[in-house]
Amino acid sequence: MGRRIDWYDDPSAPDVNSVKPSAGAFVRDDTGNILLIRRNDNGNWSMPGGAMDPGESMTACAIRETVEETGISIEVTGMVGVWTDPRHRIEYTSDGEVRQEFTIIYSGRYVAGEPTPSAESTHVEWVSPEIVPTLQMDRSQRIRIEWALNHSDPHLDPSP
Numbered sequence: 001m002g003r004r005i006d007w008y009d010d011p012s013a014p015d016v017n018s019v020k021p022s023a024g025a026f027v028r029d030d031t032g033n034i035l036l037i038r039r040n041d042n043g044n045w046s047m048p049g050g051a052m053d054p055g056e057s058m059t060a061c062a063i064r065e066t067v068e069e070t071g072i073s074i075e076v077t078g079m080v081g082v083w084t085d086p087r088h089r090i091e092y093t094s095d096g097e098v099r100q101e102f103t104i105i106y107s108g109r110y111v112a113g114e115p116t117p118s119a120e121s122t123h124v125e126w127v128s129p130e131i132v133p134t135l136q137m138d139r140s141q142r143i144r145i146e147w148a149l150n151h152s153d154p155h156l157d158p159s160p
Helices: 058-070 139-150
Strands: 004-008 022-028 034-039 049-051 073-083 088-092 097-100 103-112 121-127
Touching (some): 022 073, 103 139
Antiparallel strands (some): 004 088, 022 049, 034 121
């Protein structure tokens, strides 16, 4: 299995060769904890999410990726924001793909299921927002979670 490497504003980063729309989900339980996964390709904690499949809407992508990666079914309740920062590059060593960031984060409501790791996640947990700063996480995820926690209105592109 290859690794995922997140580059940010780094002149030594490989050139971008792909832009794939992706969707993620910011989901909180009734106590305010956030649904997070620990990725198996880099060990970082992250909201569930991934690339959109052909014939799929972005909203359906967020729902599908969440259930695939976590075992949790959700209902999309709104949009947190769109991140398109060209300084953020995502390298996949398995196939040489280097993506420019293009992610829509939706807010979601828990519907059913138990946190269950998948082929893409080693851990799935409901995490207290107070613990998030202590977790190993890419800066892009930290920014997205902070935005979701502190802004209630949708924002078209919070990327710098």
